[in-house]
Amino acid sequence: MINLYELEQFVLFAETGSLSEVAERIHISAPTLSRSMQNVEATFGVPLFNRTKNRLTLNTTGLKAVEYSKTLLSTASDTLMKVREYDKKLQTIVVKSCAPAPLWKLLPTLNMLYPSMTIATSICDINELDAAISENSYDILILPYMTKALSEDSQFFLMDEHLSICVRKDHELAGKPSVCMKALNGYNFLLRSELGFWDKLCRQNMPASKFLVQNDEFEFNELVSNSSLPSFITDVAIDRYPIPQNRIAIPISDADANVSFYIAVKNTSKYKGLLSKLKQ
Amino acid sequence: MINLYELEQFVLFAETGSLSEVAERIHISAPTLSRSMQNVEATFGVPLFNRTKNRLTLNTTGLKAVEYSKTLLSTASDTLMKVREYDKKLQTIVVKSCAPAPLWKLLPTLNMLYPSMTIATSICDINELDAAISENSYDILILPYMTKALSEDSQFFLMDEHLSICVRKDHELAGKPSVCMKALNGYNFLLRSELGFWDKLCRQNMPASKFLVQNDEFEFNELVSNSSLPSFITDVAIDRYPIPQNRIAIPISDADANVSFYIAVKNTSKYKGLLSKLKQ
DNA sequence: TATTATTACGTTAGGCGTAAAGATT
């Protein structure tokens, strides 16, 4: 049976050309390494070396053996790597959501129910979520509708979210009880990044508007407080991102802006604990 | 570092489903095998087993690990096999000849010069020899001409051979000093098998003749002695296959039937000893 | 003389089996 440790020494010798040099490099004694090479030769069962009195070199068979040994060693490390990778995947819950707010609700519950699991969340466009479905690269999805690409059994209502604009109290729209996106088209807005499908929704329904996207939360808040540009807020986000005193929220009346989110799980039995928790 | 012996036990366990059964099968104790499985698990570094108190089973990661381990083990045995194969090829001289007689001359010399080498001889058609050239699947070739597919430096004259027919003394051709193949066309002949290009030569030049091919040397000789059918003989073969008293050899005059054989070697430096020996 | 490979040899770590324990059917 091949000893992979000795085989590693063997290819190291091939790349170095000297026993003593390898011995020093890997911190074993020269006699040990010499014996290892004899063992390798014995397991192959054919001569691999030219032995002159004080110089060991590979013969042509030895060179071939090195070549094959390298691929063997690399498949060996592949074997380890892939199994570890597989195990890691088993221990991570991949959550892909079309919007951030549902994650705020979902993550604390997930962490509580599966404390040993790693939870990998990402906010995706709808087409990315569709891709995740067809590639099976998810454990949990959050969509703004029930998809027909998955069975109804695996999808459940999660929560509603209602979009408002957030304007200075002196803004020309400030007095209205509600607005529609058509009326908003043309106004420029402050927008946070990582909004998922909200971002696309705004751009599609207000093509004449421009959106100043802010990546940084602090900078975004500063701008909301100190500029006159309108921004967005939702009923769910209002706890996390309170409205400044000089601003007021005005609900958007469009159906598109009042969303129901649905959770879809790949493995219903694995997450039945989660699902029953969410129903409460 | 993976221990392949333990890994073998691991896949054996996967195929069997019980430690004690495997232990019995491969003649080691159950505790040793138990430890081996613990070692395998440790080298992978992830859980591979479900451990109930008295039943060990693989988890899903374990099943993946078995899968990868099987391919690793098979590439390991491939590695051994291919290196051994390569070594074996280095230690065999592959000789392909268009006819048997040149081998009679060549083989004793080869055996004397390279006593440790295995010599693999075969008698081939010309097109097989051409294939051997393009596939590099030879060490020494014997052709009835100098081929242009190889450099002149690697080809040398070996010997001549002259074909005769061998007829009963009462045969109608028995009195002739020589014959041409055109005149022989239509006669039926006894023919030995394994004649290489001689066989094709006869069939091409005497298409109206029939050839009774004998595989067995004894049977062939019996027929030559006891039938009236003409056969063939050459000057080189005459020592090995003496002409019966009731027969006589008549030389064939065609140029095709009087051949010069050439030896071609793949590695001239490797066989320069042989070549200088042959020149004597 | 310095460097290199290998053999000799003594020590010790680790691998194996026996015995035993703990648990299940």
Added chain:
DNA sequence: AATCTTTACGCCTAACGTAATAATA
């Protein structure tokens, strides 16, 4: 009670390093 896995423990092999040898540049 029989079967199965795992732990405990002692033996003994075999793997390692040091020291020595032999040979070369």
